[in-house]
Amino acid sequence: MGKVRASAFSVSLDGFGAGPNQDLEHPFGVPGIEVTNWLLKTRMFHEMIGQEGGAVDTDDRFARKSMEGVGAWIMGRNMFGPIRGQWPDHSWKGWWGDNPPYHVPVFVLTHHARPSIEMEGGTVFHFVTDGITAALQRATAIAGGKDVRIGGGVSVVRQYLQAGLLDELHLAVSPVLLGRGENLFSGLDLPALGFACAESVAGPNATHVTVRRRSAMA
Template identity: 65%
Template sequence: MSKLRVNAFTLSLDGFGAGPHQSLNTPLGVGGENLHKWMIKTRSFHQMIGKDGGTTDTDEAFAARSFENVGAWILGRNMFGPIRGEWPDDSWKGWWGNNPPYHVPTFVLTHYKRDPIVMEGGTTFYFVTDGIHSALEQAKAAAGGKDVRVGGGVSTVRQYLQEQLIDEMHLAISPLLLGSGEHLFAGLDMLKLGYQCTEQVATTDATHVIIKRKS
């Protein structure tokens, strides 16, 4: 059965998924790039950016799991780009160049209409203006029975958690304090929402935690 998943979503030790003052120059917020030390060394990440090598350790095992059986993605608009309001033109096509790392249909939540963008490598960006439920319905249809992965950002993950729609979530807790930014769990009672921790594995650069919704 198709699942809605969050994978390889990195949080600081104090619960922030991005630092403050996100912008074109600091897309993950001030200090946010340091969250992903565990990921950027892995073989999966190296392959994603077209490089050889990378580690084959526990961090790599979780990184590789994150791409398994994914048939579609859902992204918040901030994950697609720094532009706010109406799209000024069609020039911005994401952070990742001509060949984004998704390789499947990818649905971007926004309030502003835009035509789909066909990219290299199998990624097509679709812009959804009628909310998270519509995006999920479209993504599941496009996934063809495979899972749908929510890529973020924090606000998007929180919306799906509040609606108890996420089936499984892999968080990588980085040993880093950000102090401020976008907090994933603020105001959310995960127990009342029906979630429980089912797995945890610590490495030098992260503690990997699996959270699942009780059936």
């Protein structure tokens, strides 16, 4: 049986996973892109976007590990694209172009129905309008015993934490302060929700902290 996990989820030192004012030019808000700088410097990311270079180090190891053993993804609509409200048309197919990096079914949480989109490389976007539990049930069924990765953004990870549906959370804590935006930890009591820190590893551009449900650590 696979885990339900959020992996390589970037946050600032003060707990923000995105800055304010997200739009097409600033998908992580302003200046939220700073929390992902650790990932942008890795060899894995360079390979993902078809470029040479990138560092092979601790950050790269955690980035690669985050993609292993995943049978399905769940993400929020903001992570799929910048469009809000009703879909004006079906032309937008995600941030990553014709061949997204997921290569498995992806369930997008939204309030507005839309037909599934089959992309190159095995990625199929399915749009789920009946909530996080229904999305997880569908993702688990199709994952075939592999992990279900909760891809974000902040609101989605918070919802799965609060509902007790997340087994593991790997945070890449970047040495930056945002001050405002979407805070992952605000109002959450992780110990009361059954979580404890299982691992902390320093990388060159982020500290990798893994938090697991205590029952899974026994």
